Amino acid sequence: MLDENNDIWPKSITVDKNIVSVLSQSTYQNFPRALKELITNSYDADAKSVTIDIDLDTETVVIEDTGRGMSDKDFEFYLRIAGKTRRKEDNLTPLGRPIIGQFGVGFLSVFPFFRNYSIESKRAGTSTKLHATIPLFKYFSDQSKFVDVSSILINGGRVQDFSQSTRSFTKITLTGFNDLTKSFFYPRKQKTNRVDNSSVDNFDAIRKLQWILSDDLPIKFEDDRFNTMFDLHSNIPFEVHVNGEQLFRKVYGNEILETHKEPYNQIGKIKFKYAILTSRKSVKPYEARYLKVRNLNVGVGDKRENFSSSHGATRSRFHWLTGEVHIIEGMNELIKVSRDDFNFSTDYEELKDFLSRRLNYFSNRLEDEADIIREIKQTGKEFRVNNLSLLNPVNIQKKLQKLEEEGFDLKTESDNSKGVVINEENKEVIVSENLSSLEKHIIIKNKKYLVKSEHWDFKTSLFPACKLQDDTIIINSSYPLFTSKKFTDVFVKMHLMLLFNHRENKITEDVYLLLINEILEYYSDYK
Incomplete structure (x- = not known):
């Protein structure tokens, strides 16, 4: 038997007065998040599926689920914003899902985004379908920030639909986009300083909504x-x-x-x-x-x-x-x-x-791995010197030894194209078998030279940046212009050019000394 009070229309949204201050401070200005609240309501209603259809031309969003549907008593509770909290024994739905919603404000979340809100709901085993409409445009304008939700009147009632007596569902139809919704579907293109332009913000609006919902639901x-x-x-x-x-x-x-x-x-x-x-x-x-x-x-x-x-x-x-x-x-x-x-x-x-x-541990771990890979790749490039610390194979061995001390099993493979792979799950480090014989070479004027790194006092040496011993180029790791990985190769080659021209007597020693001193002065901002 129906409660006589359930036949009184229009109804009004009621609010627990203890929650008014919370509502006034917690607005849903993010459209996907507001939509998520409606979908999680369907989840709490034990829906197995939810379909969302968006028509931008008619400014309509329809959300329909296969959940339990609402009885008159459920609907009264639905309109009771932040009403009585569910008892502990009710923390699971009838089908055993943990209940997500606990504040009773989910349906309110989409109110600032649309001009009209309508809902119809029906339970299986009955031919009575409940329906209601809320003229949001009367209470939410694009200018007003808050609204007295207790003043919202709801028109609706019940209709008989004998053709769907076995179905249960809830269907919400939202029409008329407000400015918040329009700004989501039709955003202004903003200039960005990001080098990496791979952002969800570059997706079209529907795809962006799908991405956000799939990441949250x-x-x-x-x-x-x-x-x-x-x-x-x-x-x-x-x-x-x-x-x-x-x-x-x-x-x-x-x-x-x-x-x-x-x-x-x-x-x-x-x-x-x-x-x-x-x-x-x-x-x-x-x-x-x-x-x-x-x-x-x-x-x-x-x-x-x-x-x-x-x-x-x-x-x-x-x-x-x-x-x-x-x-x-x-x-x-x-x-x-x-x-x-x-x-x-x-x-x-x-x-x-x-x-x-x-996160910091694995960031450092991946960086160590990348260091080793960079060194392996550098040994195969006979035209560039970027990072002096990677010229010494001992540096790789120290990194690998550190991993072994941490309990990793070191293995070698001849076909390891990546050079090194650190497998955290199996505590393995798989390295290329040529790792222990790494040497760096560089080709200058069609001649190959072995490249090594040492350090000496650049202020007192005739050759402050680079030396040449037979077929070996020795680079001073303490030379100030070699500290930047980005420009090291440029300055190394600049000094090699002067060094080779001096050895071939194309420039005098005085000119050579003048130029290397000028380089330090002119490029002092690169130190």
Whole structure:
């Protein structure tokens, strides 16, 4: 029997007065994040699929799910913003999913983005379909920042639809783009100083929305290894389709550098799983760099985190790192209403510190590996000297010895085209078999010379930068203009030119000394 109060229309949105101040400070100005809140409502309703259809011409967005649908009582609760919190025993949905929503503000999130909001919902086993409309344009203008949500009136009612008695669904139709929505779908092109222009912001609007949603929603990975790693092989599938394309969570590293210990790691009350990945190249798009934090498998915040790298300066391979952090217990009560961060927790600070240390460790590890690879490549280039520290094969041996001391097993392979591969998982270092006989040569005027590096006092020597002994060129590693890797080759060749011309008596010793002194003076800003 229906409650007589449920037949009273129009209804009004009601607000728990304890949450008004929170709502006034927590606006959803990010359109994808607001849309994510509606989709996670479908997840909490045990929907197995959600379809989102966007028509830019008619300024319409339709979100339809296959969830339980809403009864009259559910709808009253739906309109009760930040109403009574769910009891602990209700932290799981009827099908066993952990409930994501806890503040009751999810449906409000899209209000500032549209002029009209309509909803229809139906439960299986009944022919009654609930429907309602909210004229958002009356309460949200492009100029007003806040609105008294308790004054919003909702028109609607019930209709009988006997043709769909076995179906359950909720369908939300949003029409009329406000300025916030238009700015997302039709952004102004901004000039950027980024050399690497690989950014999600360069995607078209629909593709950008798909990317952001796929990075945030509780959907499966496209790489099934990570569904196993994070235990996402659920018996309750959850699929999201945007304009006909199914979304999958993407992975941006093909090598797992480190992951949690089974079944999870724990810091204080926080239980979490994680994976740090790399493909040994810059992660693109750059928004996919660093670690995505998820709480109950839903993305937290608008971007991935590097946790401020407080443990020493990060090295150049930091942007090679990507990965995931799944918080499975211990932080749900501390997540902010806007779901962009957590409130302060000493356990979470310790977790961030742990992750910062791991990112820095692997940044340094990849840089060490890159140093060795650069040296191997340099030995094969007989026309350039870039980094004097890489002229001595002993430097490679020291790096390899350090890895052995850390427990790595050193192996050699004749067909190792990469020169060196550090396998963190198996604690192996696989190097090219010619590593121990590395020598650097350079060709000058069709003659090959062996190149070595030594250091001497450039101020007192007749040859402050370079010396020639038979077929060996010796370069002074302490010479001031050789400290910049970017310009070392240029200055080395400049001094070799003077040295060879002096040896061939094409210039006098006085002219030679004058020129080498002039070089230091003219290029003093390169020291």
